[in-house]
Amino acid sequence: MYQPNLFESHQLVDMSHKTAENDMERMMRGEDEFESKSGTDIMEAPSGDDDPDPTQRAKRKRYHRHTQHQIQEMESFFKECPHPDDKQRKELGRRLDLEPLQVKFWFQNKRTQMKAKHERCENTQLRNENDKLRAENIRYKEALSNAICPNCGGPATIGEMSFDEQHLRIENARLREEIDRISGIAAKYVGKPMLTYPNGPARSIDLGAGNFGLQSGPVGDLYGPGDILRTVSGPTEADKPMIIELAVAAMEEVIRMAQSGEPLWVSSPGNSTEALSEEEYFRTFPRGIGPKPLGLKSEASRESAVVIMNHVNLVEILMDVSQWANVFSGIVSRAVTMEVLSTGVAGNYNGALQVMTAEYQVPSPLVPTRENYFVRYCKQHADGTWAVVDVSLDNLRPSSVSRCRRRPSGCLIQEVPNGYSKVTWVEHVEVDDRAVHSLYRPLVNSGLAFGAKRWVATLDRQCERLASAMANSIPADVGVITTSEGRKSMLKLAERMVMSFCTGVGASTAHAWTTLSGSGADDVRVMTRKSIDDPGRPPGIVLSAATSFWLPVPPKRVFDFLRDENSRSEWDILSNGGLVQEMAHIANGRDPGNSVSLLRVNSANSSQSNMLILQESCTDSTGSYVIYAPVDIVAMNVVLSGGDPDYVALLPSGFAILPDGPTQHGAVIPEVGSGGSLLTVAFQILVDSVPTAKLSLGSVATVNSLIKCTVERIKSAVGGENV
Known part of the structure; x- marks a missing residue:
């Protein structure tokens, strides 16, 4: 044009x-x-006028x-x-x-x-x-010289077109702009003619792309030598055109799924939940990534919320693998960017395209993780809405059988006033979940474990946490925290503690869990790790232990009991019955349960006197956490004065509290607090300060007894002693 x-x-x-x-x-x-x-x-x-001879x-x-x-x-x-x-x-x-x-x-x-x-x-x-x-001018001139008449297929000039025809061509160019631009990237990669589209000629505009090779995000605390995510190679040159076409099709599909109602989405009688009609789905989207493989079942969900973050920051979080894994640390156990196919236009992520691998988890060793190899695509649309979509690339994996593949999933982000954004999330996967323990199967089947509701609830809570971290005003009840720098340092330390806990509590393929003898569901799983020259952990051999069990008590009651410093002595063996006092408190959102605290344990045992504990508690509509770690007094004084918290050694322990899924009548629990609880208890203990030492069976027996005793105390205290 x-x-x-x-x-x-x-x-x-x-x-x-x-x-x-x-x-x-x-x-x-x-x-x-x-x-x-x-x-x-x-x-x-x-002085100017006083200068008689300027040459001098x-x-x-x-x-x-x-x-x-x-x-x-x-x-x-x-x-x-x-x-x-x-x-x-x-x-x-x-x-x-x-x-x-x-x-x-x-x-x-x-x-x-x-x-x-x-x-x-x-x-x-x-x-x-x-x-x-100038470069853009050259590309436009090339495009004009290659213009094709829609009637005869020959060269067309601007003067030969009617007014209506010109507007039709403009509209057609707008609708196909995305495929043109992305296919230009493919032409540069594979060095062959452009793909032929079903309704038009090939285009030859080369818009370029950046190939930045492997970019790794946070890969968790533990990686095994045979880790699956690390063995996945990036896409070949021949794969890239197909990846680009798949991403463009996935973008269109997610937008339609986010905006459509019935008959694609069928509401329950009370309109509390909605289910995807598979028959209508395959009729609406006949192309996609093909039919559902045998042995896999479909999980589809949709959720919307208004969160306290502007759209620009949200897009950056989703497109930066490190930030994405940090914000969703309770769901994403590990994530790696394999290759960046496009960085988008200058200054933002519009058009960004990257191939990734990720592992998704539930905070319990009883629920296997889900691994995906996928492409993530970000696009800003004409109405100002941003969309970030994922779709699996499992067919590019050589000779591997996937237990989970990700159909087009993602979110739409709309800007609303006062720095808020409306997020509509679509989650659509096909999975073999037969390895899920029967205790967690109702929760997984309900969609609260991996579905859109959990993603949106986590995002909403984390946006509140980030807003609290950036706040300049200091509440009056912060105790020993006297400066905004100290407040931010303590929040940063607590964030690292939470991420470390979440990374080590699930059934990741990178974890070498060993099951100790138990009664079945509440078996204690243990693993060891050597810590050497890690500024975030004390050096030596660390023993991790975790177990999950059911309580006939609402999750909110369990959460309030575990986070309250006044009831800590009822379950915390390490406090040895001492008085626990809250020295500092930072609110992290609307819910009073979302907070970071610094606790002092005044134990009768002189060797444990004046022990400090850093604790973060957080809750949303899909689950809750209470995570804590003993901290050194000298190191915490540095943090409270605004010093760097990265070198404070932490070994986090804590609890993950989830609802137990649908009731006996089959209705999904709408909010945490109305049914029973699924509680995961996890400890990390330094059993030897010498990394080269051998782990003794006595240490394992001691940790096993510690976690068993803690479980019994919690059951007795919250009314679940008959479990």
Whole structure:
């Protein structure tokens, strides 16, 4: 399509460059005189009219070399006031033993230098922008030269088209813009003609892409030598065109699934839940990634919420693998970006495309994790809505049988006033869940374990936490925290503690769990890890132990009991019956249960006196956590004063509390707190401070007894002693 304004703009940019360059040369001639003295020699200028012979001006230049002290003082003053008045110049000259005129010349020269540097940078930016516009012009000219007449298939010129036909072509170009741009990337990768589309000719616009190779995100605390995620290789050159087409189709599918109602989504009688009609789904989306494989069952869910974060930050979190794994640490146990096919347009993620692997978990060793190899695609649409979608690439894995594949899933993000965003999440997977323990099967079947409701609830809670971390006002009940820097350091330390706990509590394929003898569901699983030169953990052999069991008590009651410092002595064996006092408290959201605390344990045992415990408790509509770790008093004093928390050694332990799924009548529990609880207890204990030491059976027996005793105390305290 002809765009005269675009071509004319290039001429204007060229003229602006020439003008800027001429001005720059004139200015730099003056600047070079000043910079030749390294900013320490200042020339006294002649008065102008009193100069009888300008040709002799250079001979009469007189320089005054300033002392280092004078320069430092004037530099400091310049930062505060670049344009001092007469009074300020006189005062500064008096203080530095300089004439006011010398001060005046120094400030003039300094301003000239700063202006030159600024304009030099600006000129470079203009030149780069001009180069981009020229390249874009070339691409548009190529597109125009390859224009095809829709009637005869021959070359078409703008003058031959009617007004209506021109508008139809504009609309058609808009609708197919996405495939054109992404296919241009494919052409660059594979070096062959563009793909042929079912309703139109091939295009030859090469928009380029970046190939940044392997970019790894947080891969968790533990990786086994035969880890599946690490053995997955990135896509081959021949795979990339298919990946791009699949991503574009997945984007369209997720948008339609997010916005459609019946008959695609069928509501329950009370409109509390909705289910996907598989028959209508395959009729609406006949292409996709093919029919459902035998042995897999479908899980589909949709959820919406308004969260306290703007759309730009949300998109960044979803497209940055490290931030994504951190925010959803309770769901994403590990994630890696295998290859970036496109970084999007300059300045944002519009059009970004990346191949990833991820492992999803429920915080219990009784629920196997789900692994996916997928492509993630981000796009901003015409109405301002952003969409981030995933779709599995399992067919690219050689000779592997997937237990879980991800049909087009993702979220739509709409900007709403006051920095909020409306998020609509679609989660659609096909999975073999026969290995899930019977205790957790109702929860998994209900969709609360891996479904859209859990993703949205986690995002909503984490957005509140991030808003609290960035708040400048300090509440009155923070105790020993006296500065905003100390508050932020403590929140950062607690965030690392939560992530470490979540990474080590599930049934990840990277975990070498060993099951100790027990009564079945509440078997204790243990594993060991050597910690060497890790600033985040004490050195030595760490023994982790976890078990999960059912309680006939609402999750909210269990959560309130475990997070309350006044009831801690009823279950915490390490506190040895001592008085627990809250020294600091940071609220983390609307729910009073979302908070970070620093506890002091005043134990009768002198060796444990004045022990400090860092604790974070958090809850949402799909689950709750109470996570804690003993901390060194000296290290915490550094954190509370705003110091770096990354070097504080932590071994987090704690609890994950989930609802037990549907009731006996088959209705899904809408909120946490109305049914029974599934409680996971996990401990990490340093059994030997020497990393090369051998683990003794006595240490394993001690940890086994510790976790069993803790479970019995909790059952007795919350009314589940008959379980």
